[in-house]
Amino acid sequence: MTSLVTKHIVSSTGERQKLLVDGCSGVPLFYPNLYITSQIRGSAKSVATIQSFITSMKVLYSWSAEYSVDIEGRWKRAEWLKIWEVDSLRDFCSLALRQALARKGKVVNIKQGRPVASNVNSPTKYVRMTFIADYLRWLAEVLNKEPGKGRRIEIDEMCKSIKSHRPKKKGRSDASREDKGLDPGLLQEVMEVSKPGHERNPYHGYSLQVRNAAIMALLHFLGIRRGELLNLRVDDIDFIANELRVIRRADSSVDSRIYQPLVKTEERILPISNRLAEILSEYVTELRSVFPRARKHPYFFVTHKPGPYQGEPLSNSGFGKLMSAMQGVAEEFSLVHAHAFRHSWNYRFSKALDEAGDAHSPEREEKMRSYLMGWKETSGTAATYNRRHIKEKAKEAILMYQRGIGRSGVASDE
Known part of the structure; x- marks a missing residue:
């Protein structure tokens, strides 16, 4: 997966839909689009909310490609993000989307990482990390059928860890x-x-x-x-x-x-x-x-x-x-x-x-x-x-x- 793009669909009835697809193959990403259908559109959220989620997913999957983090494979094995991975993801969420998508080269050691300059404002970073945390929790529950109490606690702790790394949410001035x-x-x-x-x-x-x-x-x-x-x-x-x-x-x-x-x-x-x-x-x-x-x-x-x-x-x-x-x-x-x-x-x-x-x-x-x-x-x-x-x-x-x-x-x- 070298690039992710947004595909816009207008049905004959006028309904608008957005999908996250692989820019090379044109194939939609299964789990992110399932989340859009079941969790976002299912709760009557706006098209703008879907676009914000898609942007967050582009950042998440660009980060996973750069640091060779197989999210879906690890979730099936119940191997959640480590603290240094959460730190790295937090820094990556600071990048402007174009910069995040453009970072190429050899896979980077996630503990060492690359220097990251903050390019987006705090509210944008806050929204990205919120969407990512909620999506990863949902994905963990989907890929782990009937997880036990201990596993649920692990999933909750990972989600809380990601959200705790969000910038402080200040009231609108x-x-x-x-x-x-x-x-x-x-x-x-x-x-x-x-x-x-x-x-x-x-x-x-x-x-x-x-x-x-x-x-x-x-x-x-x-x-x-x-x-x-x-x-x-x-x-x-x-x-x-x-x-x-x-x-x-x-x-x-x-x-x-x-x-x-x-x-x-x-x-x-x-x-x-x-x-x-x-x-x-x-x-x-x-x-x-x-x-x-x-x-x-x-x-x-x-x-x-x-x-x-x-x-x-x-x-x-x-x-x-x-x-x-x-x-x-x-x-x-x-x-x-x-x-x-x-x-x-x-x-x-x-x-x-x-x-x-x-x-x-x-x-x-x-x-x-x-x-x-x-x-x-x-x-x-x-x-x-x-x-x-x-x-x-x-x-x-x-x-x-x-x-x-x-x-x-x-x-x-x-």
């Missing part, structure tokens, strides 16, 4: 999350540059500029996610009622994209302004319709680039390219990405609620925000995205408090 939104001045400049015909517009061709202006407008006005935007269909927009529906469509049979964009959480109906409706209407009626392939599927945004995919639904990579082009307009534009619009939307929404006075209670505000963003009311995510605004309000409050102390004639902090 909230210190800078409120600052991930775009500065209001920068946001205004981005929207200005994205207008069709602007001299700094990075996109060439009027139809492409109109499409990308519509994309920027949706991100700006609604704060929707990238997957929700790419999942949008023509019939999801009611131009009479000025409403846009965000609908979940996992494993859609009419979506030709291998990496199908998905709605992450809750479905919802969002009102749209007359101006936003005009922008979207111009694109779908005057420009999208000129591509023959666009008439064969319902997805709103399509590929404009000449070639075999022209008129097909816009892909994740295509969306990434348009964002990269905008980031290249100026140095300060490097901060522009889809999720930054989402943070900015929440900041502006908080400002709008402030201007409304006491019309809404805090509980009602959180419910409204959760609905509009597609979060479950009990998730607590609304508070996270509102942190930037809360921070500003806290600063205003303490300054007001300090000014009050000053007016009272108190000259010290006592």
Whole structure:
């Protein structure tokens, strides 16, 4: 086994599947794919989770090839990983995937090993080692039918040993999350540059500029996610009622994209302004319709680039390219990405609620925000995205408090 690759399968019903296969023979690896089917897909995990598992397996089997560790053969003999092997596996999990797959040469003495420089961040390494530990436990139980109590204890100890070598799992830092939104001045400049015909517009061709202006407008006005935007269909927009529906469509049979964009959480109906409706209407009626392939599927945004995919639904990579082009307009534009619009939307929404006075209670505000963003009311995510605004309000409050102390004639902090 010299290389491992991911094979993507889209069935006639639209179901997406990923398999780990031998890159030379094209034969799927039996046990990793059995684990995918029975343990990951069987528990209704996402395609992204399967890809994360496959990446972990590429690291595991690359490590076993480099150090000549016959995992399946040893498991049948109940010969588990030694402590120095766990140490070596831990170090190997620090490698970027390309580097791990590229390490070739003679088999290395596992106790001596090779120097390893950490190339992946701690969360990635944590996920890899978790998947590997859980897979090796499962594999040990599969290959040892009805293991006795003593053997189960040995398997548990090995799994615990691997997991104990994971980097410490730190909570997601909230210190800078409120600052991930775009500065209001920068946001205004981005929207200005994205207008069709602007001299700094990075996109060439009027139809492409109109499409990308519509994309920027949706991100700006609604704060929707990238997957929700790419999942949008023509019939999801009611131009009479000025409403846009965000609908979940996992494993859609009419979506030709291998990496199908998905709605992450809750479905919802969002009102749209007359101006936003005009922008979207111009694109779908005057420009999208000129591509023959666009008439064969319902997805709103399509590929404009000449070639075999022209008129097909816009892909994740295509969306990434348009964002990269905008980031290249100026140095300060490097901060522009889809999720930054989402943070900015929440900041502006908080400002709008402030201007409304006491019309809404805090509980009602959180419910409204959760609905509009597609979060479950009990998730607590609304508070996270509102942190930037809360921070500003806290600063205003303490300054007001300090000014009050000053007016009272108190000259010290006592």
